Amino acid sequence: MELYQQVRTQTLALCQPLNTADHELQAAEFTSPLKWHLAHTSWFFETFLLKPHRPDYQEFHPLFGHLFNSYYNGIGQPYPRAQRGLLSRPTLDEVLAYRAHIDQAMQPLLNDARLQPLIELGLNHEQQHQELMLTDLLYCWAKNPLEPVYRQATQHSAEQTAPNWQSLTEGVTEVGHSGPAFAFDNETPRHRQWLQGGEIASRLVTNAECLQFIEQGGYQQPQWWLADGWSWISSLPPQERQPLYWRRHNNEWSTYGLAGRQPLDPHAPLCHISFYEADAYARWAGARLPTEAEWESAARLYPQQLQQLFGCRWQWTASSYQAYPGYRPAAGAVGEYNGKFMCNQMVLRGSSCATPEGHSRITYRNFFYPHERWQFTGLRLARDTH
Amino acid sequence: MELYQQVRTQTLALCQPLNTADHELQAAEFTSPLKWHLAHTSWFFETFLLKPHRPDYQEFHPLFGHLFNSYYNGIGQPYPRAQRGLLSRPTLDEVLAYRAHIDQAMQPLLNDARLQPLIELGLNHEQQHQELMLTDLLYCWAKNPLEPVYRQATQHSAEQTAPNWQSLTEGVTEVGHSGPAFAFDNETPRHRQWLQGGEIASRLVTNAECLQFIEQGGYQQPQWWLADGWSWISSLPPQERQPLYWRRHNNEWSTYGLAGRQPLDPHAPLCHISFYEADAYARWAGARLPTEAEWESAARLYPQQLQQLFGCRWQWTASSYQAYPGYRPAAGAVGEYNGKFMCNQMVLRGSSCATPEGHSRITYRNFFYPHERWQFTGLRLARDTH
Amino acid sequence: MELYQQVRTQTLALCQPLNTADHELQAAEFTSPLKWHLAHTSWFFETFLLKPHRPDYQEFHPLFGHLFNSYYNGIGQPYPRAQRGLLSRPTLDEVLAYRAHIDQAMQPLLNDARLQPLIELGLNHEQQHQELMLTDLLYCWAKNPLEPVYRQATQHSAEQTAPNWQSLTEGVTEVGHSGPAFAFDNETPRHRQWLQGGEIASRLVTNAECLQFIEQGGYQQPQWWLADGWSWISSLPPQERQPLYWRRHNNEWSTYGLAGRQPLDPHAPLCHISFYEADAYARWAGARLPTEAEWESAARLYPQQLQQLFGCRWQWTASSYQAYPGYRPAAGAVGEYNGKFMCNQMVLRGSSCATPEGHSRITYRNFFYPHERWQFTGLRLARDTH
Amino acid sequence: MELYQQVRTQTLALCQPLNTADHELQAAEFTSPLKWHLAHTSWFFETFLLKPHRPDYQEFHPLFGHLFNSYYNGIGQPYPRAQRGLLSRPTLDEVLAYRAHIDQAMQPLLNDARLQPLIELGLNHEQQHQELMLTDLLYCWAKNPLEPVYRQATQHSAEQTAPNWQSLTEGVTEVGHSGPAFAFDNETPRHRQWLQGGEIASRLVTNAECLQFIEQGGYQQPQWWLADGWSWISSLPPQERQPLYWRRHNNEWSTYGLAGRQPLDPHAPLCHISFYEADAYARWAGARLPTEAEWESAARLYPQQLQQLFGCRWQWTASSYQAYPGYRPAAGAVGEYNGKFMCNQMVLRGSSCATPEGHSRITYRNFFYPHERWQFTGLRLARDTH
Structure with missing residues (x-):
């Protein structure tokens, strides 16, 4: 093998x-x-x-x-x-x-x-x-002032235009994995869900867009935040009320990453944000997060039109991590792999720049607590149409 | 008025x-x-x-x-x-x-x-x-050793037989409130969901059934528990690893309630349990919690067959508390009433013995954190049929 | 009786x-x-x-x-x-x-x-x-924004002149209680100690003097503080880095007390400070706190010259609260009255405006943890002469 | 040099x-x-x-x-x-x-x-x-179940007889360092103190003696403990309510040390105890801890009669760590070396088996918080004679 x-x-x-x-x-x-x-x-x-x-x-x-x-x-x-x-x-x-x-x-x-x-x-x-x-x-x-470097920096991203919005129509959709190919148990069984309809953005939110949110005071305005999100962000020291690894020094923004500290790339997809930040940004932007069923349906329908589905950022969804209907964990201790974590976490879809080649799937369900942001996490907006 | x-x-x-x-x-x-x-x-x-x-x-x-x-x-x-x-x-x-x-x-x-x-x-x-x-x-x-009494005790419950199971068929169902009558904003809009099918118990779990779980070591066996639930129960002092207000003294069980301390009523519906306990009990019993859509559908379909829907115990569901598709909070500060809490909490359905007359509804969504158990909370089992 | x-x-x-x-x-x-x-x-x-x-x-x-x-x-x-x-x-x-x-x-x-x-x-x-x-x-x-009033305010204090310094000569002194009159067991036995010599101020430090310390940045400068004191003061929110119950509003200082909120009386003796603050103030002022033996000796020697010995402020000393040589607690549970607290606390001498009439004594040993400041605590300076 | x-x-x-x-x-x-x-x-x-x-x-x-x-x-x-x-x-x-x-x-x-x-x-x-x-x-x-070994074990200690008691007479004594040889600033200035008289044990307390304390329930009986010590020991998990690194397994006691895990040596001097444990043991034994002045005087008077003064265990004293009268820290940042820690800690005298050759002194003042026990700390008893 x-x-x-x-x-x-x-x-x-x-x-x-x-x-x-x-x-x-x-x-x-x-x-x-x-x-x-x-x-x-x-x-x-x-x-x-x-x-x-x-x-x-x-x-x-x-x-x-x-x-x-x-x-x-x-x-x-x-x-x-x-x-x-x-x-x-x-x-x-x-x-x-x-x-x-x-x-x-x-x-x-x-x-x-x-x-x-x-x-x-x-x-x-x-x-x-x-x-x-x-x-x-x-x-x-990142705790070390020497800020070690793991690998060379990549080039800055090209300027992004406004996203297109791909529409999702109301009706029954199928979600989850089936068939002989490998998938984790939490992706099964494939089952039907009712999709409410709406539209989803063709690209991820960028650093520049988040900077607007910051500059307009988004991190200081409770109206954009879930109550638990507001408690969380308020509990952080002021200099951490921004995406993880960001720093402002002499009015210049930089981020720390595997290439060490680098000037903020405005057109790169936003990274290292918690679900709370993703949700607050979306509300401020007049949009919302997609559900995982929406994300999966859109990924099936629009594989070409939707950019950055895989290999870029894990994308927070509006869905809490729960068992699919009919889900059965494996027998024995290996059944503890996924099932016992199906509470208090939120689903992320897609995959990130750190995900190994060949490890992505349209049905893949990643999950983290809503305050966690040390993964390569970003967001894709969705919105209602009616 | x-x-x-x-x-x-x-x-x-x-x-x-x-x-x-x-x-x-x-x-x-x-x-x-x-x-x-x-x-x-x-x-x-x-x-x-x-x-x-x-x-x-x-x-x-x-x-x-x-x-x-x-x-x-x-x-x-x-x-x-x-x-x-x-x-x-x-x-x-x-x-x-x-x-x-x-x-x-x-x-x-x-x-x-x-x-x-x-x-x-x-x-x-x-x-x-x-x-x-x-x-x-x-x-x-309950923190006061004098154990004050608010009102007289009610009679002990009659012996319970095994529950009947009411079936729920797969297909589209409608969930949520519509129409002119009052409902909280979180019950709206009425919308379609896909029901997977299964069956739901005609009555709530009793104290005697929970006692079996306790006596068979359920509170000491991680296999029944969600990971976060196991962390939570393990963090409590040993004498609290049982439903809230229960006490064992000289091998006799009692509970504290508005009628003061009383011998445990074996046939009364279990009360003051967290979502974690409800979920663990259900797994131990070879069943699961119903989703809120299942609960609501069953309550519409079987108003006679299902006992204790209202006025008895708030019933934990498997559903995390999230916005219904198309949900819009009211404008202004009153919009903070419900919407900002739609994260990290679980939905409870029905109503309890402490709910005021006339305050119950089939679409009512109550919500608490999964470790909380000071409300009059219990559980109704559901299970898959295939 | x-x-x-x-x-x-x-x-x-x-x-x-x-x-x-x-x-x-x-x-x-x-x-x-x-x-x-x-x-x-x-x-x-x-x-x-x-x-x-x-x-x-x-x-x-x-x-x-x-x-x-x-x-x-x-x-x-x-x-x-x-x-x-x-x-x-x-x-x-x-x-x-x-x-x-x-x-x-x-x-x-x-x-x-x-x-x-x-x-x-x-x-x-x-x-x-x-x-x-x-x-x-x-x-x-003080946690209630209504700021209740217990009694009428007293008049503002007259302006204070610089303190006189009373000298203490080196040699054996006797410390502690003896005789038939009542004293707590921690004041006994009367015993000899060696006094190093120095001098002690005739009056307590005033609010105006503390204000100078504040205005010169004393609460922001680690050099005046014990390491544990600096950790403690740094752990408080910025608006609490000043004596307890003080508040600055529109550049006006006020304090809260039994007479409600009142403008700061500059010539009143400083109140509601921790040992750490007393010690830091003394170091900043080029002085030190007296030991309890110094305080007791001075109080015996200069009953007329030393103002505010009793009935004004408990006075932090440099002495940690420990058993006098030969100290024996009473037999039985009543022996827990004082003895078991003889660790980690600092001795205060004198008595305060809240001490009941007739409850003061020259040998009286009060004691609190060094960070505590909800008692009527102040300080009297001492200094070396060589 | x-x-x-x-x-x-x-x-x-x-x-x-x-x-x-x-x-x-x-x-x-x-x-x-x-x-x-x-x-x-x-x-x-x-x-x-x-x-x-x-x-x-x-x-x-x-x-x-x-x-x-x-x-x-x-x-x-x-x-x-x-x-x-x-x-x-x-x-x-x-x-x-x-x-x-x-x-x-x-x-x-x-x-x-x-x-x-x-x-x-x-x-x-x-x-x-x-x-x-x-x-x-x-x-x-010690956190690693592999229990690494740093060096070979030493031989077991010979059986200890009951200690002799060396007497200390009441009167003025001199404490502290003077002269040109090196000492830390906290050992100066040399100054007079009044000694109350008493006697001091010729050897340290052994493991076997501590085992008696354990077996007679000393760790479960509040009457031997300072209030803060009792809070501290009660806050530890039950298996840590004994000297650090001790373990009881199948009724056999062992300790972990630089030679790895070894059977408990009954006649070796007790090690890795906190001040609270030292103080509780002494009270249980009908004795007390010596003050640092007593220790220093005894060490000067009885250099032959007192065993294990140096190179064995740091010995907790009854003295809190405070400035000697007339103490002046050095100017500049190096003055932070010792002075700012003179609060909340207790003095230990002597030196330990881990102290470098040539680093011990009769006037040496070591200091740790009363709950700390990861140093090689033990105790020598003292007692009053009247």
Whole structure:
């Protein structure tokens, strides 16, 4: 199975620009050290493939099952999440040896047809962590006044014209994944929903548009904000009442990113905003966020007309993350993958510039808490027509 | 307008069994002193009726507009919610005089046809606070080892048989309020939704059924719980890992309520549970919570077959509280009534034993945070059929 | 015993200007409702006099022993301090009846010579609570924009000239209480200390002097502050980085006190400052705080020359609150009165305008945490001479 | 100056057993990563020696002055303490290069007589950090279930007999440092204090003695504890209500230390206890803690009779950390070294097994908050004789 080798190698490739200490950082409970990601993605194969399906499998270390369990209570009590940054042992070299051990042990299983779904899950799981590795790293580095650089800056975006609006007509639509290709369980079952009709913007909101919101006082005016959003933004120090990583210095705006600190690119799609900010911006702009059914329908109907659907920004939707009707998590501990998080979070659609090649899907459901903004998150507007 | 007099009088009637100090209690930020409720419900008429519509209106006190504003940023900065219990002044007598002042000033407006919607809103608002007065009082009194009694206990419930299951067929359904009768803006507009089909229980879950869940270790087993629910329940002291106000003493269960502490009534509908508990119980029972569309459809289809729809327990649904498609809040500060809370909360349907007569509706949407359980909240099961 | 009647009556007299709800306020864990003070001071006699010394004593209510125990673990688990404001029952009338019940039951004991020390302790305990009643009330009322008034304002102070400095010579001094007259156990035993020599100011620091400190940026300059003091002051919102109850409005300073909000009296002694502020002010002024041994020696040596020793402001000293050498707390639960608090607090000497007549002593040791400032606290400077 | 080379080399020697990631750990705000210690101790020489005294000095990096400033507000705003563990850059190699840069730049200054006091301060400062490096490392490693080992275990201690009691007579004593040899400013000036008399134990309290306290319920009985100590111990999870790093498993006690997890050595001196625990143990044992004046006097009088004065455990005293009479901090930012911490902490005397050779003194004053116990802290009893 070629894909296995490719995904596993890609994970290591992401670490190329980094030194040993960069792998150890944990700036918040919701981020994990890169070393932990490297180990945990291997733990997934060890736990759900090797231990159940290779009776002769020799585990690499008796404590790794505890240390690198993320949140699977069915497997045992995980090591406390907030302390992942305190594991100077095992060392990075030991974790790399653990990965090699897993890769070798996996070889006999890779062509076992019955295991393909689980292996695919493991690889998609690892791809999700590839994206987290970059966003977690960025979040940690942003606390360092040295502002490290991960890669070269890209060119500035071309000027954007006003978006076109693509219409969505009222009626039954189908939402969700079906068929033999891989999808996460939370994308299933495919089912019908009633679409109310409206229209959706052909492109994402830009930095320049957000700057207008800022300059007109949007961050200081409660009328645009949900009550919880207003509480959240008011609880931040004043200099953080703007998109994450933005800074104003001598009247010049800059942002921090994987290319280090750069002048704000006005025509680039807005990034690192919370659901609360996305929702407030939309209300200020006389629009609203699309629901995930609208987003998915529009993406099916207008694959050409809608820009930046994938590979650019995760796009906040108006939909809270809940089970699709008829949703059934897998049996056993692997059923904890998605289902138990279906509360208090909002769905994002599309994918981002940090999403691995081949990991995007029209039915893909990403989800974060409404105040979180360390992912590459932006927004696409929608509006009613009547 | 007879209703005005009736609702306003009913608010005062609720205070009959209480002494002065009982009106001052605030045990948590989410509860308010009864005196504050008495004043705030009058403030509502002063702010949205008298000040805009009686140019000659003389306000009762220049600071009351600040003190008794709950959360309407469009009106000005409200007095901090967590400090409402610190207002020994104005006294209860002064607040009663304020109420009388408002009632008198309202007389000329009561028959003004253009103002009927706003007056009805004010009265429904006051009825919502009537229920809060009882639930807030109970929550505060529960902190007092003297366990005060508000009213006499009712008889124990008759034994319950297994529920019947009423079926819901797949297809388009209509949800929400339409027509001239009063409804809150969050119940509108009436719109179509696609129902997936399933069935819904004819009665609510009982105390005895919850006791089984407890005795089989349900509160100690993460597999039944949403991740956030498990975090929440684990953060409570062990003796609170059971429905609110329950207590086990010498192997006897009792509950505290408006009738003081009473032996647990096994056949009474379960009360004072959070969404997390409702959801965990349902999963343990091999069922799920109904969506609000299912609840509303079932209530329309089976008004006779479904017991305890109204006047018993608010019933948690699987639906997060969000705007109906096409929802528009009212213009001005009164538009803050409902819309800005449409995030992070879950919808409850029906009404409770503390809901005022005449305040229930099939389209009524109540909403609370998923961990909250000081309302009279219970659950009705639903399940898929395929 | 006439004193008993007098002290008990005086407690009630303090409540004369108040309404029922004023007795219920608790704005912070460190304050208690006046009703609770009324009950607790009676509980003290019930617990330490009536129950041990009147075998026939009938307790007023079986739960009061729990509800009104402040912190005596030897008596049982006290009701949680932070919830004292939630006790709407017993009512104020019931608490007054409790007081009357205690007073009557105490009659036979009042002339029992063996019990005089305990009775005196109970009365001095009650006098301490008399002062707390006023300071707690003020702290709670200060949260109310109506700014209630307890009593009439006094006249403004006459202009103050520079203080005289009274010298203290190096050598052995005696500190602490001895003899048959009443003193708290923490004032004993009388013992020798070595005084280093220096001088002490004849008067307290005034508001005008503190205003200079403020205007010269003292609250923004870390160099005057202890590290913990700087952390504390930096953690407060900017408008609280000044003495408690001060407010600047349109460039006019005012203070809130028992006479309501009043223009700042420049020549009145500074009040409501924490130890951290006192210490920072002293450092800025090129001086220091006196130790408690210096204060006591000076008060013995210069009773005429030192103004405002008593009845004005509690005066922060440089001394942390610790046991005198040879200190022994009383046997039994009453030994918890003072001894267990001898850590993390600072000693204040003198007495304040809120201290009851007859409750001051040259050896009296008051103590509060260094950040606390809701008492009538001020400072007297000292300095080295070499 | 040979000492310079020796101390600087010793700092690096401590890191020998460690890998790169071990240098990055910060498990609590009060600990710092070893890499940060390595840099900060160099920053001290750069800031207080090189910048003021070598006009031609070229700083190594323009941001290091900010990053490695601990708490000297006079130098500028320090990088937030709680985020020291987030500095993956500069790398350990860069920090070692920084150290080499400083060492080279210091060469011309080392024999400048006027600078000897400051250089000695810098070296003693570095020695203090040498001890912190070990205690911080241990605290962080203790969070890791792999329980890393820093060095080999030492042999178990020989059985201890009951301590002898050395008597201290009442009278004037001299306390503090004088003379030309190095001491920290907080040890000066030498001054007289009045000693009350008593006696002091010839040895430290052992693990076995503490075990008795534990087994007799000492950690569950409030009567032994200061009120703040009782609050503190009650706030900990039950399994931490014992000395830090102790663990009971299958009725066997073990401790974690630099030699990894080891069976509890009953006769070894008790270690890793807070002031609160020391004080509670002493009260339970019918004794008390010595004051720092008693400790210092006894150490002068009985250098032979008193065991374990130095190189074993820091010994909690009954004395709060305050300025000696006449104490003057140095001018400028270096004056922030000790003075501003003279509040809320308790003095420890002696030195520990982690204290560098040659860094102990009879007048040495160490200080920590009363709840802190990650240093090698123990206790020696004292008692009154009358």
